[in-house]
Structures are given as structure tokens and as C-alpha cells.
Amino acid sequence: MLLEESEIRMLIYSIYEKYGYDFSNYSKASIRRRLIRILDLLEFNNLKELQSWLLKSNENFERFLNEVTVNVTEMFRDPTFFKSLKERVFPYLKTFPYTKIWHAGCSTGEEMYSLAILLEEAKLLSKAQVYGTDINTNVIREAREGIYPLKEMADYSRNYVRAGGKESLSNYYLAKFDSAIFSSHIKQNLLFSYHNLVTDSSFNEFNLIVCRNVLIYFDRELQAKVFQLFLDSLPPLGYLALGSKESVLFDKQRDQFEVIDEKERIYRKNGL
Numbered sequence: 001m002l003l004e005e006s007e008i009r010m011l012i013y014s015i016y017e018k019y020g021y022d023f024s025n026y027s028k029a030s031i032r033r034r035l036i037r038i039l040d041l042l043e044f045n046n047l048k049e050l051q052s053w054l055l056k057s058n059e060n061f062e063r064f065l066n067e068v069t070v071n072v073t074e075m076f077r078d079p080t081f082f083k084s085l086k087e088r089v090f091p092y093l094k095t096f097p098y099t100k101i102w103h104a105g106c107s108t109g110e111e112m113y114s115l116a117i118l119l120e121e122a123k124l125l126s127k128a129q130v131y132g133t134d135i136n137t138n139v140i141r142e143a144r145e146g147i148y149p150l151k152e153m154a155d156y157s158r159n160y161v162r163a164g165g166k167e168s169l170s171n172y173y174l175a176k177f178d179s180a181i182f183s184s185h186i187k188q189n190l191l192f193s194y195h196n197l198v199t200d201s202s203f204n205e206f207n208l209i210v211c212r213n214v215l216i217y218f219d220r221e222l223q224a225k226v227f228q229l230f231l232d233s234l235p236p237l238g239y240l241a242l243g244s245k246e247s248v249l250f251d252k253q254r255d256q257f258e259v260i261d262e263k264e265r266i267y268r269k270n271g272l
């Protein structure tokens with residue numbers, strides 16, 4: 001399906017005007033792909049039909065938001081990333097009596113539960129506050145529940161071992177029917193809330209910020225803006241972990257970070 005650039009711009013502008021969500025600096029290719037998918041899914045013939053439907057009610061917009069954001073995630077996704085965090089960042093976290101960690105774009109929470117388990121095994125969880133944020137309130141709701149399909153656990157267990165997990169993943173959840181319900185002990189210091197990286201400002205200072213597979217959906221201008229937000233949210237020597245899938249080049253702020261792990265894209269903000 002052919003979508004005119006001007007039509008897409010109009011749709012994005014009308015969303016911003018009515019709901020305050022600004023998609024104008026998302027990658028054009030990714031927005032186009034998502035819109036084509038949504039038109040197909042909701043059986044609209046063109047963007048005008050989609051536009052009048054989604055401006056009709058908050059419920060419709062919620063549905064749209066659910067489809068326009070890519071929420072794919074898994075536990076211990078790219079295990080070597082978690083291994084690197086354990087080896088290179090945990091020793092720094094251990095030097096504090098209390099640490100704050102932010103997962104920006106946490107989706108349904110699998111990544112946060114993964115980190116929480118590794119923090120627990122390093123005796124760091126009880127002295128950490130881990131914030132998970134996302135613009136999609138549906139995924140935030142699921143993340144808070146911490147209930148995942150039991151059938152995924154075999155793959156997640158393999159990832160957990162590769163990430164350097166010390167126990168058995170099943171120690172951390174209760175298997176009930178076809179669900180894995182993560183224990184309240186693991187949930188104890190996890191906090192989930194809405195935060196929009198495009199329009200919201202920094203809300204705290206963090207020793208570690210994890211933001212994986214989110215910036216790939218933004219254009220260069222927006223990536224630079226979000227980097228500034230991360231920079232403002234880190235103390236000197238605080239860590240920023242982006243994961244190997246991000247191909248961002250943060251030219252402007254590059255000299256303000258030291259590379260800790262090139263492959264996993266883990267950086268440390270310079271000292272004073």
C-alpha cells in the first residue's frame with residue numbers, strides 16, 4: 001500500500017494535537033511499516049479513515065498506541081549483554097549503599113525481571129530501586145503483574161544460564177496452569193510507570209540506565225535529544241547500557257562517555 005508522506009505527517013500532527021503523543025521524529029520507515037500493518041489489521045482503506053477513527057475516543061487511541069509501538073521482548077534477551085552488566089557494572093553498583101536503575105522502554109517487563117534476578121543473586125536487589133517506564137500503558141500493566149507464558153521458560157532458562165545465572169530460573173516463579181508467576185520477592189523493588197522519552201523530562205538520577213531496542217525506532221535528531229535526557233539523568237561515572245542492536249551514533253555527547261563494552265554498547269559518563 002502506498003502512503004503519502006504528507007498524509008502520514010497530517011495523521012501524526014493530529015495525534016499530537018489531540019493526545020500530546022509526538023511521533024514526528026520516529027524513524028519514517030518504521031512508522032510507515034506500522035501504519036500499513038494497522039490499516040490492514042483494522043480494515044481501513046486509507047489514513048483518513050484511520051485518522052477519524054482514532055480521534056473519536058481515547059479507547060481507539062489506546063488501541064492504536066498498542067499497535068504502533070513494537071513491544072517484542074524476552075527474558076535475558078541477548079544473554080551476553082546481561083553477563084557484561086554483571087561483570088562490568090555490578091562492581092560499581094556494589095560501592096553504593098543504595099542504587100537506582102532505570103529501564104527506559106521496558107515493554108512487558110521481561111528485561112526488568114531478568115535484571116532483578118541477577119541483582120538478587122549478587123545481593124544487590126534489596127538495596128536497589130529499579131524503575132521501568134514505557135509510553136504504552138497496556139504493557140506497563142502486564143509488566144506489573146509479572147506473569148508470563150510457562151512455555152517460554154525453557155528458552156528463558158537457557159538464556160539465564162548463558163547470562164551467568166547461578167540458580168535455576170524456576171526458583172523465581174510459581175508455575176500455575178500455563179503461566180509462570182514471578183515471586184513477590186523478585187518484584188519487591190521494581191516500580192513501573194508511564195514515561196514518554198520524547199516529551200517528558202528527567203525524573204530522577206540513576207546509577208544505571210538501560211535502554212535497549214527503543215532508540216532504533218527514533219530518527220537521529222530524537223536519538224540525540226534522548227541521549228541528552230540520559231546524560232542529565234546520570235551522575236558522573238553513571239552507566240548507560242544500550243545493547244548490541246542499537247546503531248546510534250551520539251556525535252554530540254560522545255566525548256562525555258567512556259566506552260566500557262563496545263559490543264554491548266555499555267558506556268560510563270565521565271567523572272567531574
Ligand SMILES: C[S@@+](CC[C@H](N)C(=O)[O-])C[C@H]1O[C@@H](n2cnc3c(N)ncnc32)[C@H](O)[C@@H]1O
Pocket residue numbers: 069070071072073074077104105106107108111133134135136139195196197198211212213214217
Ligand atoms: C522493542 S521494545 C523493547 C523492550 C526491551 N527494552 C527489550 O529490549 O527487550 C520497545 C519499547 O519501547 C517503547 N517506546 C516506544 N516509544 C517510546 C517512548 N517515546 N517513550 C518510552 N517508551 C517508548 C515501546 O512501547 C516498547 O515497549
